[in-house]
Amino acid sequence: MNILVTGGAGYIGSHVVKQLGELGEHKITVLDNLVTGFESSILYGEFINIDLSDFKRVEEIFSENKFDAVIHFAASLVVPESVSDPLKYYLNNTVNTANVINLCLKYKVNKFIFSSTAAVYGEPSMDKIPVDELSLTAPINPYGSSKLMSESVLKDASNAFLDFNYVALRYFNVAGASVDGKIGQSTKDATHLIKVAAECALGKREKMYVFGDDYPTADGTCIRDYIHVEDLASAHLKALEYLEKNDKSDIFNCGYGHGFSVNEVLDTMKKVTGVDFKVLKEDRRAGDPAALISNNSKITKLMNWTPKYDDLELICKTAYEWEKKI
Ligand SMILES: NC(=O)c1ccc[n+]([C@@H]2O[C@H](COP(=O)([O-])OP(=O)(O)OC[C@H]3O[C@@H](n4cnc5c(N)ncnc54)[C@H](O)[C@@H]3O)[C@@H](O)[C@H]2O)c1
Numbered sequence: 001m002n003i004l005v006t007g008g009a010g011y012i013g014s015h016v017v018k019q020l021g022e023l024g025e026h027k028i029t030v031l032d033n034l035v036t037g038f039e040s041s042i043l044y045g046e047f048i049n050i051d052l053s054d055f056k057r058v059e060e061i062f063s064e065n066k067f068d069a070v071i072h073f074a075a076s077l078v079v080p081e082s083v084s085d086p087l088k089y090y091l092n093n094t095v096n097t098a099n100v101i102n103l104c105l106k107y108k109v110n111k112f113i114f115s116s117t118a119a120v121y122g123e124p125s126m127d128k129i130p131v132d133e134l135s136l137t138a139p140i141n142p143y144g145s146s147k148l149m150s151e152s153v154l155k156d157a158s159n160a161f162l163d164f165n166y167v168a169l170r171y172f173n174v175a176g177a178s179v180d181g182k183i184g185q186s187t188k189d190a191t192h193l194i195k196v197a198a199e200c201a202l203g204k205r206e207k208m209y210v211f212g213d214d215y216p217t218a219d220g221t222c223i224r225d226y227i228h229v230e231d232l233a234s235a236h237l238k239a240l241e242y243l244e245k246n247d248k249s250d251i252f253n254c255g256y257g258h259g260f261s262v263n264e265v266l267d268t269m270k271k272v273t274g275v276d277f278k279v280l281k282e283d284r285r286a287g288d289p290a291a292l293i294s295n296n297s298k299i300t301k302l303m304n305w306t307p308k309y310d311d312l313e314l315i316c317k318t319a320y321e322w323e324k325k326i
Contacts, residue, residue, distance in 0.1 A: 066107075195319060219261050228310070230309055
C-alpha cells in the first residue's frame with residue numbers, strides 16, 4: 001500500500017513507521033513539522049517537513065501521490081496547555097484533521113486510521129471502570145474534546161461517503177521504547193509518568209511528584225492502563241488489515257485491560273534501575289480520574305490483536321534504556 005503517515009516523526013508515529021518499514025511491503029510518506037518530533041526517529045520512507053495547516057501544500061502532496069491509506073498522528077497533546085490555549089488544540093487537532101479527511105474524500109483515499117485517546121472518556125467513576133467503546137464520552141479538557149470532535153467528523157464523513165472507512169484507536173497510557181533500542185520517546189518536558197521516572201532514575205531530574213494519594217484505590221494513587229508503544233504500533237498494522245478486509249468503520253480501545261497505580265509504577269522503575277530516586281507528594285490535579293482502564297475485548301476479538309509486551313518491568317526497562325541514550 002501507499003501510506004501517508006502524519007506525525008510520523010513523533011513518539012508513536014515513528015514506532016508505527018518502523019513496523020510498517022520492517023514489513024517491506026509499503027511505500028511510506030511521512031508529513032511532520034518536527035514541532036515535537038525528530039527526523040532521526042523516522043527509520044523508513046520519505047520525509048516531508050510541512051505543517052498541516054498549510055492546506056495548499058498538503059493538497060499538492062495528495063494530488064501528486066496516490067495514497068491508499070492515511071495514518072494520522074499529528075496533533076498537539078499537552079492537556080494543561082489545551083486548557084490555557086484551547087484554540088491551538090481545536091485548530092491543530094480538529095481543523096487540520098478535518099482538512100486531511102476532506103482531502104481523503106477528494107482524492108479517493110478510503111482508509112483512515114486516527115489516533116484518538118482515552119481522554120474522550122473524561123472522568124469515569126470507579127463503578128464504570130473498565131471503560132468500553134460504548135461508555136459515555138465526556139471529555140473534561142479541550143484536548144479530549146478536540147479529539148472527540150475529530151471522531152465525529154470521521155463518523156459523519158464515513159456515513160455520507162460510503163467508500164470512506166476509518167478506524168479510530170483510543171490509546172490509553174502509552175509508554176516504553178522499541179525493544180531493539182533503536183527509537184523511543186524523546187519528547188521535551190514530557191509529563192508522562194514512566195518517562196519522568198526514567199529521567200529521575202538517570203538524574204536528569206532531581207525529583208518528581210505524585211499528585212494525590214487519597215484516591216479510592218488500594219494504595220491511594222491513581223491507576224492507569226499502560227500499553228507498550230510497540231504493542232500499540234502493532235494495533236495500527238492490525239487496523240490497516242481490518243480496513244482492507246472489512247468495508248466498515250469502527251472505534252477500538254487500545255490498552256491491556258488492567259492497570260497499575262502510580263506507586264506501583266515508581267516501585268517498578270526503582271526496581272529495574274536500582275535507583276531510589278526522590279518522590280514527593282503533591283495535591284491532586286484537577287481532572288485526574290482515580291482509575292482509567294480499558295476494556296480491550298473488542299480489539300482482541302475483532303482485530304485478533306495480541307499484545308506481546310504486557311509487562312510493566314519491560315515497559316520501564318525499555319523506557320530507561322532509551323532515556324540513557326538521549
Ligand atoms: N502519547 C500518549 O500517551 C498518547 C495517548 C493518547 C493519544 N495520543 C495521540 O497519539 C498521537 C501521537 O502522539 P505522540 O505521543 O507520538 O506525540 P508526539 O508529539 O511525539 O507526535 C506528534 C507528531 O506530530 C507532529 N505534528 C504536530 N502538529 C503538526 C502539524 N500541524 N503539522 C505537522 N506535524 C505536526 C509533531 O512534530 C510530532 O512529530 C497524537 O495524536 C496524540 O494525541 C498519544
